């Protein structure tokens with residue numbers, strides 16, 4: 723097993739859902755953490771809790787991954803103790819709306835593309851050179867089953883997650899002559915704040931997405947990430963796709979109501 727004690731892990735979008743759960747599982751395995759999101763109060767609170775519970779060090783930062791200069795500055799100015807990132811979890815992401823393309827709000831597309839694709843690229847561009855210099859590291863992108871198919875009202879979100887898949891596979895090839903690992907973990911329905919954000923705070927509509935069956939929870943994805951990062955260093959899990967047992971495709975769900 724790959725020993726995580728004392729390794730530095732950076733989790734984007736650690737203020738909620740999957741990112742928060744991944745931060746908890748990495749801390750439980752002994753990682754020191756860089757936790758970032760726009761809601762810095764939440765990542766700071768999480769860091770304090772994990773420091774208290776597991777004795778790990780943390781650095782919490784306010785970061786909007788859509789802003790290229792902000793991302794570059796953030797990673798250039800990391801405290802010395804946190805500069806050598808070993809594990810990058812590119813998790814920050816979102817869907818906005820679920821309308822057909824021909825009636826959709828174009829601003830939603832910008833938000834999704836800027837966050838899920840360009841944000842992930844900016845962060846990777848800031849972190850991967852250091853990994854190459856040290857010849858060690860592991861990048862895990864949180865993709866989605868939306869990166870492996872399409873559904874009505876999801877064309878742009880799906881396009882962003884197809885891009886994550888392409889970036890994951892391309893980056894792994896770019897890094898062939900290094901010891902760096904690149905993986906993607908692709909969840910299906912996972913009950914987090916995801917649908918609340920997607921539907922602009924409409925909690926009733928968000929709740930309906932997960933009604934009548936047992937969706938995944940963020941900790942299920944954190945378990946998978948922990949498995950991927952703790953394989954021996956000669957093993958790369960390239961992709962892991964995770965469904966709730968009651969779901970077999972985007973909208974093919976065994977609902978009991």
Ligand code: NDP
Pocket residue numbers: 734735736737738739740741758759760761762785786787788813814815816817837841864865866867908909910911912913914915916917919940
């Ligand atoms: P949440 O809404 O619970 O969490 C999303 C996280 O992303 C938050 O911490 C949010 O932090 C952060 N984030 C969003 N925009 C930005 C930004 N511009 N800059 C920095 N951080 C940002 O949803 P999930 O935990 O479910 O989503 C995490 C990832 O999992 C996403 O990439 C999503 O696409 C993916 N996913 C989710 C699935 C699901 O069914 N839930 C299924 C498949 C994939 P803040 O708002 O504080 O900035």
Ligand code: 8X3
Pocket residue numbers: 817865866867868876879909910911972
């Ligand atoms: C989220 C999965 O099906 O809600 O990535 O778009 S889905």
